[in-house]
Amino acid sequence: xxxxxxxxxxxPDDALLxxxxxxxxxxxxVLTERLSPRILAYATRTLGDRAEAEDVTQDAMMRLxxxxxxxxxxxxxxxxxxYRVAMNLCIDRMRKTRRQxxxxxxxxxxxxxxxxxxxxxxxxxxxxxxxxxxxxxxRQAQAVSLRHLQGxxxxxxxxxMGQSVEGVESLTAxxxxxxxxxxxxxxxxxxxxxx
Numbered sequence: 100x101x102x103x104x105x106x107x108x109x110x111p112d113d114a115l116l117x118x119x120x121x122x123x124x125x126x127x128x129v130l131t132e133r134l135s136p137r138i139l140a141y142a143t144r145t146l147g148d149r150a151e152a153e154d155v156t157q158d159a160m161m162r163l164x165x166x167x168x169x170x171x172x173x174x175x176x177x178x179x180x181x182y183r184v185a186m187n188l189c190i191d192r193m194r195k196t197r198r199q200x201x202x203x204x205x206x207x208x209x210x211x212x213x214x215x216x217x218x219x220x221x222x223x224x225x226x227x228x229x230x231x232x233x234x235x236x237x238r239q240a241q242a243v244s245l246r247h248l249q250g251x252x253x254x255x256x257x258x259x260m261g262q263s264v265e266g267v268e269s270l271t272a273x274x275x276x277x278x279x280x281x282x283x284x285x286x287x288x289x290x291x292x293x294x
Contacts (some may be wrong), residue, residue: 112177113170120167131160134178137249138185144248145189145241147229155192159185179258186245186259190237231281238262239274246271 107115107129115126135156142152159181170177232240238260245256246267253271257264 113172116163116167116170116177117172119164120170127164130163130177134163134181135160137178138181141182141245141249142185142189145186145244146192147225151192155185155188158188176258179255182245182251182255182259183261186241190241193233193237227282227285228278231278234281235274235277239270239277242267242270243274243278247275 107126110129112130112133115130118126119130138159139152139156142155143149146152146155162184163177163181232244235243241260242256242262245251245259246253251259253264253267256262256267260267260270262270
């Protein structure tokens with residue numbers, strides 16, 4: 100199957116991957132442009148380091164190209180498979196990072212429209228959230244991040260994590276409660292008002 104049609108927007112991911120495996124290298128760009136931005140966003144939020152996130156994204160995509168010849172259409176969604184790989188790569192890097200550097204090394208986001216005070220507060224919130232997420236068990240942190248930072252639906256998170264939907268809901272709920280407990284004493288410092 101050779102894909103020469105310039106309009107590949109409607110072609111499913113798995114069909115593109117099979118075309119790549121069959122020698123149509125031009126579809127790699129289309130599939131990369133579809134999958135990489137979300138994987139990069141997820142990895143950046145999870146790791147708090149753009150360079151590390153770019154490495155994770157590249158590694159996940161390389162693994163996808165390597166398994167392309169063995170891909171069995173219909174068994175899994177390509178996007179779910181890549182998310183799972185990226186999630187595992189992030190977990191590995193976070194474990195390594197925890198042993199090597201302090202949690203407060205997360206970079207502050209730059210918002211040109213915000214005032215310096217707002218930027219400092221936003222940076223403090225991001226750092227506090229990253230540090231709090233790092234205190235959670237890995238699976239809870241992943242579930243919370245995929246659901247509330249990435250905005251993925253629970254069924255897709257369940258596929259990515261190899262969990263039932265109910266398991267994801269439980270991990271997310273426990274993670275949110277734990278985050279609330281971890282951050283509860285810092286409301287004033289982070290500029291949050293009581294509910």
